[in-house]
Amino acid sequence: MRHLTNLDPSTNLVELENLPTHEKLIWLKLKIDKQAPNVTAGSNEINVDRENLLLESLAAFKAITAPLKVLRVTFKNEVSRDVGGISREFFTMIMKELLNESIGLFNVANTEQFSYKIA
Numbered sequence: 039m040r041h042l043t044n045l046d047p048s049t050n051l052v053e054l055e056n057l058p059t060h061e062k063l064i065w066l067k068l069k070i071d072k073q074a075p076n077v078t079a080g081s082n083e084i085n086v087d088r089e090n091l092l093l094e095s096l097a098a099f100k101a102i103t104a105p106l107k108v109l110r111v112t113f114k115n116e117v118s119r120d121v122g123g124i125s126r127e128f129f130t131m132i133m134k135e136l137l138n139e140s141i142g143l144f145n146v147a148n149t150e151q152f153s154y155k156i157a
Contacts, residue, residue, distance in 0.1 A: 081108040086128070088113050092135045095128075 054062055082105075084098035110120040111128040118124055137144050137154055144154040 079107070080104070081110045083110045083112070085112045085114055087115075088131070091128075091131055092141075095132060 054065055057065070082102045084095070084102075086094040086098060109125055111125050112118055112120060113124070113128075135141065139145060144156060147153045147155040
């Protein structure tokens with residue numbers, strides 16, 4: 039009988055027949071992991087202008103073909119490397135623009151607490 043440490047995706051089904059169920063599940067996960075493509079490897083990189091953020095961001099998002107990958111943001115004419123802070127700033131700026139009442143997507147709700155409602 040094989041032990042858990044000896045399991046690998048190439049183990050044939052006849053050998054698996056006498057293994058306990060939890061080891062069969064581990065084997066199946068290894069088999070799936072070996073065959074599945076890594077859809078999150080790499081990153082999506084967008085380069086947008088702060089002055090035209092909403093329109094350029096929309097165009098950049100339309101061009102993304104692998105949405106599960108990490109998003110890396112750079113701003114035009116700025117030297118930087120996005121390790122999280124620039125993305126955070128980008129999303130903060132996007133949300134401020136989307137919530138701007140002049141755009142008309144959201145209005146401030148008439149409640150005691152500060153909130154927005156869909157326009």
